[in-house]
Amino acid sequence: MSIQHLLRNNIKNLKAYASARDEFQGNSTSLRFLDANENPYNTGFNRYPDPKQLQLKALLAKHKKCRLENIVLGNGSDEILDLIIRAFCEPNRDSIITLPPTYGMYEVLATINAVAVKKINLSLGFQPQVDAILEATTPRTKILFLCTPNNPTGNSFTEQAMEELLLKFKGIIVIDEAYIDFSNQKSWLEKLDQFPNLIITQTFSKAYGLAGIRLGVCYASEEITEVLNRIKPPYNINVLTQKKAFDRLLEHQLVQTEINQIKTNRAQLIEALKHVACIEEIYPSESNFVLVKVDHATKRYHELVSKGIVIRNRTNEPLCTNCLRLTVGNEEDNVLLITSLQALK
Known part of the structure; x- marks a missing residue:
């Protein structure tokens, strides 16, 4: 062509x-x-x-x-x-x-x-x-x-x-x-x-x-x-x-090490998200973020912001009603995110 x-x-x-x-x-x-x-x-x-x-x-x-x-x-x-x-x-x-x-x-x-x-x-x-x-x-x-x-x-x-x-x-x-x-x-x-x-x-x-x-x-x-x-x-x-x-x-080797660590953190984050009450579905991810469906995306978004955590509310996107996009952070970021999500009522 x-x-x-x-x-x-x-x-x-x-x-x-x-x-x-x-x-x-x-x-x-x-x-x-x-x-x-x-x-x-x-x-x-x-x-x-x-x-x-x-x-x-x-x-x-x-x-x-x-x-x-x-x-x-x-x-x-x-x-x-x-x-x-x-x-x-x-x-x-x-x-x-x-x-x-x-x-x-x-x-x-x-x-x-x-x-x-x-x-x-x-x-x-x-x-x-x-x-x-x-x-x-x-x-x-x-x-x-x-x-x-x-x-x-x-x-x-x-x-x-x-x-x-x-x-x-x-x-x-x-x-x-x-x-x-x-x-x-x-x-x-x-x-x-x-x-x-x-x-x-x-x-x-x-x-x-x-x-x-x-x-x-x-x-x-x-x-x-x-x-x-x-x-x-x-x-x-x-x-x-x-x-x-x-x-x-x-710094190719260092970059690859960081990529591998993010993939490890992603797997750990996904496992931890399975035990969060407000999360209804976790979608498979091959990226450095995880899309999850929650009970009320806008409410949960603002609750996390009040706790000092900014994620992305994707509820207005097609097929993404009540979905939040969570970037995979470092180990400390992910622990804080999970702890904050588990504390939501």
């Missing part, structure tokens, strides 16, 4: 902005850079960052066992999602499909870009309804967003449903893997070359513990990444973010 017919016409012919650092690349101390109108006095940050983030991408590609050309970096995953919608969806004409309950920014970004949103609720088991999705698809349906493990439900979608959609959906499929590091399922990155219409997004905010630096990652075919790199802002990833992410990637 060629993605050219899916692109907006004005994007097909867009010539990317060429920054000073695109036209000349080099860091030699013997060179005098008088090309970018930068402050000449060295503050440590007076020079623009690498617009292609080549050093960071090279290390990331090594870790993920993919090609550097398959990577696009964004100022958070939200910038990447916005770029994807702007590249493929014609305002006031095209549409996307989302599968509620799911990450709310898909709809927000589409609406900002004047792109219609078709919603096909997940099944009662929180799985994609493949037939309903395909039936709702028209030639103007450009993107399908699949969040797996899903937020806020915490579960992964079945490989069978995912493969059927990848084979039959005629547009772009974005698999949001923000929580993949906490799952026992393999990343779809391993099958990237099999599906030219596949885009995978990941983040440094969850498993890497770097939510504060706002760094999202996109993996796609070189045909797609070339387009996204063409329309992204020239210096979208700042120097501090690039350095912090690079250093964190070098």
